[in-house]
Amino acid sequence: WLPSFTGAYQLELKVPAAGEVGQAKRFVLQTPLASTTGVVLNALEGSGTLKGQLTLNLRLVDPVVIGYALRLSVDADRVQVTPAQLEYTNVRGTVQLSSEGGVSSEAISGVLFGKPVRLSIESDPPTQAGAQTRIHQTGRIGAQDLLKWLDLPIAQVTGLADYRAELQLPSEASTPVLLHVTSDLVGVQSTLPAPADKPAQASWKTEAMVALPPKAPPRVTLQLGARARMQIEAATDHPPRIALCIQCRSVEFPQAGLALQGTTASVSLPAWSRAFQTLNLPAKGATNFPVTARLSIEQLHLTPGWTATEVVAGYDQNASGWQLSIESPDVSGTVQGGESGRPVLADFQRLSIPMPSPGSDASQPRRVTPASMAKLPPTRVQINALEIDRQPLGRWTFELQPMTRGLGLNNIRGEFEGFRVNHAELLWRMPETSEEASTTRLRMRATGGDVARLTGAFGLEPVASSEALSAEADLIWPGDPTDLALAGLTGRVDINAENGKMYTGGNTGALGVLSLFNLDALIRRLDLNLTDLGGNSLNFRRLSARAALDQGTATLIEPLRIDSGIGKFSLTGSADLLTNTVDGHLVATLALADNLPWYAGLLGGVPTAVTVFIATRILERPLAQMTSARYRIQGNWNDPQVSLEEIFADENATPN
Numbered sequence: 001w002l003p004s005f006t007g008a009y010q011l012e013l014k015v016p017a018a019g020e021v022g023q024a025k026r027f028v029l030q031t032p033l034a035s036t037t038g039v040v041l042n043a044l045e046g047s048g049t050l051k052g053q054l055t056l057n058l059r060l061v062d063p064v065v066i067g068y069a070l071r072l073s074v075d076a077d078r079v080q081v082t083p084a085q086l087e088y089t090n091v092r093g094t095v096q097l098s099s100e101g102g103v104s105s106e107a108i109s110g111v112l113f114g115k116p117v118r119l120s121i122e123s124d125p126p127t128q129a130g131a132q133t134r135i136h137q138t139g140r141i142g143a144q145d146l147l148k149w150l151d152l153p154i155a156q157v158t159g160l161a162d163y164r165a166e167l168q169l170p171s172e173a174s175t176p177v178l179l180h181v182t183s184d185l186v187g188v189q190s191t192l193p194a195p196a197d198k199p200a201q202a203s204w205k206t207e208a209m210v211a212l213p214p215k216a217p218p219r220v221t222l223q224l225g226a227r228a229r230m231q232i233e234a235a236t237d238h239p240p241r242i243a244l245c246i247q248c249r250s251v252e253f254p255q256a257g258l259a260l261q262g263t264t265a266s267v268s269l270p271a272w273s274r275a276f277q278t279l280n281l282p283a284k285g286a287t288n289f290p291v292t293a294r295l296s297i298e299q300l301h302l303t304p305g306w307t308a309t310e311v312v313a314g315y316d317q318n319a320s321g322w323q324l325s326i327e328s329p330d331v332s333g334t335v336q337g338g339e340s341g342r343p344v345l346a347d348f349q350r351l352s353i354p355m356p357s358p359g360s361d362a363s364q365p366r367r368v369t370p371a372s373m374a375k376l377p378p379t380r381v382q383i384n385a386l387e388i389d390r391q392p393l394g395r396w397t398f399e400l401q402p403m404t405r406g407l408g409l410n411n412i413r414g415e416f417e418g419f420r421v422n423h424a425e426l427l428w429r430m431p432e433t434s435e436e437a438s439t440t441r442l443r444m445r446a447t448g449g450d451v452a453r454l455t456g457a458f459g460l461e462p463v464a465s466s467e468a469l470s471a472e473a474d475l476i477w478p479g480d481p482t483d484l485a486l487a488g489l490t491g492r493v494d495i496n497a498e499n500g501k502m503y504t505g506g507n508t509g510a511l512g513v514l515s516l517f518n519l520d521a522l523i524r525r526l527d528l529n530l531t532d533l534g535g536n537s538l539n540f541r542r543l544s545a546r547a548a549l550d551q552g553t554a555t556l557i558e559p560l561r562i563d564s565g566i567g568k569f570s571l572t573g574s575a576d577l578l579t580n581t582v583d584g585h586l587v588a589t590l591a592l593a594d595n596l597p598w599y600a601g602l603l604g605g606v607p608t609a610v611t612v613f614i615a616t617r618i619l620e621r622p623l624a625q626m627t628s629a630r631y632r633i634q635g636n637w638n639d640p641q642v643s644l645e646e647i648f649a650d651e652n653a654t655p656n
Helices: 021-029 034-042 143-149 269-277 451-457 510-517 520-524 596-602 608-618
Strands: 009-020 044-060 065-081 086-098 102-112 115-123 132-142 157-170 177-183 188-190 206-212 219-224 228-233 241-246 258-268 291-303 306-318 321-327 331-337 344-353 379-383 386-388 395-403 406-416 419-429 439-448 464-478 490-502 538-550 553-564 567-576 581-591 626-636 639-648
Touching: 009 021, 021 034, 021 044, 021 065, 034 044, 034 102, 044 086, 086 115, 102 132, 132 143, 143 157, 258 269, 269 291, 451 464, 464 538, 581 639
Parallel strands: 241 258, 258 291, 344 379, 344 386
Antiparallel strands: 009 044, 044 065, 065 086, 086 102, 102 115, 115 132, 132 157, 157 177, 157 188, 177 206, 206 219, 219 228, 228 241, 291 306, 306 321, 321 331, 331 344, 379 395, 395 406, 406 419, 419 439, 439 464, 464 490, 490 538, 538 553, 553 567, 567 581, 581 626, 626 639
16 A cells, blocks of 8 residues: 555555467457557567566545556567568567556667667657657668568669668557658668669668558658659559659659659660669559659760760650650650550651760770660651761651561661662671671662762762762671771672763762762873863763672672763773772773874874874774773772773774
């Protein structure tokens, strides 16, 4: 019996208590302690032993007031916090339950996710409005354990970090349970691409709040300092709702699926593509997870060596398909896909692609290979304004078709500088053995007008002009499509042109093959009369040729034939396009009356009157008719060595 300060007496009974965790929980819930501890105890399940002391305090007043206090030593193999789906093992410590103070403890040890933790418990007075019990916890946690608990399959985030957590258990069952976690993430490493990359030693102030409503899906709010804010609402009967805002603190929660918005300095599309391949994403073709994304990106790395700047990107996915939009000074367009089995549609208003420069990082071995390109979906592409290395190349359409070991561009159509390409094909393929290099093959036919306009568009010195031109090519070179170079080029080129002019000089690079069809420098060495044709160039009515290319050497498999205003010319032989040299034969068929100086040269420079007499007697032809001469051509294309070999009565006659 104990006297009371109020003048009443109290009766205090102390009874030893011992039993199994489940037994103790059922016992307490059947006592008046349930009114102050029931919410907490209902949230816990476990196995193990308890022992301690139950104290009953009776205030002998009218009516009698009974107080309860239970002090227990806990030795539990397992304790599960069911609202948070957290399971502790090896729980040791002392817990107090009372009718006035709820649940409390000073120090409890345990293991969570395989790591030791320290816990303490405190409760508000039961009479306080909004009273709650708070479980404080400190320890270390593995990043993968936490991500698995959140059901986020991100394998690139690893390591251990210290944290502080507080689990808030309300006294009213209708109020959500809250879990608040803070950490600086020192020790956690992320190998995800920027802006989600993180060194292990970097400090990121992070706060996470998990709300667990009793009859609603749990919601997670994650704040990574000023870097990003994410909200996740998980559910078992439908896909989660996720809102992610990069470099901002406010985010609008979507009605369904994922909503992404924000600003970032740099994003690598190939790097993120490789990262997503390792994630456990919804199955291909899944349409029950809507996605809406809006990002402003200072630098968007599209492929090695190709970066778009000042990009505004958008992505939308719904039940009918998906669409990606990009707007920047270099790229403007959309890419969209729908039902499985149907090709993706890519429509670009503007597309500017850089060419890798020798010695740059972009010219090093590329991650983009025919094998990886084979994983792309079939795609129909339309480009209204194409640029390569800031060079405008007109309007193009093609069908991208992946193959087992490569990539095909079929039905290529293009319009550029008055020329039209129809039904061209480009094939980029990896050989059967990995030791060999990939190869590219191009088959095309182009028709148009002035070839000088075409070469001038590339900043090259024109070799000729024309009113009409048609060309066919079947070319093969080692490497990818951007590796086109004369040194490795093999194949065939056919050219037919009408009503044009030839100019002295020539081109280098891949277009240097056009120099093979320029006879202007050679013809000028023959001392022909070009005055009536303008004097500055050789006019022609028709030009035709077929050449075979092999590692920088071009061989005329059908003669280069030119029908000009002063006569006809036919060239056979070969040319080294790398050294700009030629070794061949030229047959010139001209009218004597218009080219007496030329014929005098053939006869060793005799006077003109003698030239006329000899020509009419030897060839037995009038001056107005045609005479042919065969020359050996050797040396530099612009300054060749020309030597006479034969003179003909006409192009088809027997040499004299």
